[in-house]
């Protein structure tokens with residue numbers, strides 16, 4: 001990518017969270033379709049069957065994005081629309097849908113940033129073991145190749161996989177995402193295969209000599225401690241391996257660091273899923289840029305006792321606290337000085353600056369794109385307006401700190417608010433809203449730009465040095 005290209009100022013969505021149209025055209029079932037319709041979906045029991053109805057209203061959503069001063073849209077492709085059963089027959093209707101979305105981006109002068117996979121594995125692949133089955137990595141590479149061939153003319157910014165870390169943590173350690181498992185051995189295997197899948201997809205991209213740049217989206221955490229002694233420093237190092245290095249090292253440098261293997265062996269993680277030739281595959285599949293989803297810090301303390309146990313607040317109620325104990329590694333701490341949203345998420349904007357510096361010091365000059373940043377709240381619609389000063393305050397701080405890092409020389413190429421409009425929040429349902437645009441879920445035709453939507457437009461102008 002040319003350095004001269006305009007900075008990407010946009011917002012983001014993901015297919016399952018916004019499209020709806022869940023059985024439209026040839027679409028097959030994903031693990032989220034099945035999970036949301038099952039008894040296991042018992043915390044905020046809603047589905048993405050209709051969601052924000054983006055499947056029918058994408059043009060309006062992209063138009064509103066552009067009218068709000070944004071020049072880029074990050075969205076994901078549903079594997080089950082393009083290859084309904086995960087492998088085999090390709091759906092022309094699915095391809096045609098995303099061609100229409102890309103045509104709308106073109107019409108409004110919006111740069112698309114396309115995520116190939118954002119949590120929604122085709123159900124038939126779960127039936128053969130999901131990401132624990134190595135064959136799924138190859139199936140993903142085949143699917144990615146179909147995407148490069150179908151959309152390669154229109155797309156210059158590709159993402160293989162969204163958040164392999166957070167996805168597998170929820171799916172195999174917290175147990176709140178499908179397949180609802182709590183087993184660190186199974187988590188390690190699924191995560192490894194996901195990273196391998198991403199590397200294989202990048203290799204296909206290179207072989208096809210596809211245009212543009214390809215990356216992976218990671219959700220790293222700047223690690224903080226409330227005390228500074230040997231034990232706390234050790235906990236911080238372990239949390240860094242757990243949240244950050246296990247993804248960014250193989251993705252950027254082509255292999256995992258020795259310290260990670262030491263900790264995994266100490267925890268009796270069975271590493272027999274690593275096969276001969278894999279390292280080569282990782283080395284050939286390193287990325288052009290790293291996408292960073294930045295929401296908050298991880299404040300950690302030394303591990304004390306008890307079994308590994310990870311819980312996430314999915315209700316927004318104070319009784320459901322997020323608590324994380326990783327046996328022998330670290331525990332989650334709490335900084336009571338810092339403001340939080342009802343789900344317990346920290347509002348600490350400087351963390352984006354600290355994170356960018358940490359990544360730059362570790363990995364050198366790789367470009368970064370902030371692929372998600374935002375805050376969920378119970379927004380209220382009153383007389384056609386949504387006043388969301390808390391969101392403005394949060395985004396304002398993060399954008400200022402991100403921009404400062406950029407001006408100091410860190411290669412940040414874009415920034416995307418999560419999310420373009422209100423959409424389904426995994427497990428949290430529809431009450432936790434992130435959008436710049438309010439969606440009336442009773443009448444999808446009604447979409448109302450929030451105060452933050454207008455504010456974002458001004459903020460972009462301010463950063464671009466335009467007259468206000």
Ligand code: BGP
Nearest residue numbers: 014162163166376418425426428
């Ligand atoms: C990221 C995901 C998004 C989005 C966001 C907010 O991890 O990539 O898909 O949902 O988090 O999370 P939540 O909806 O759980 O609050």
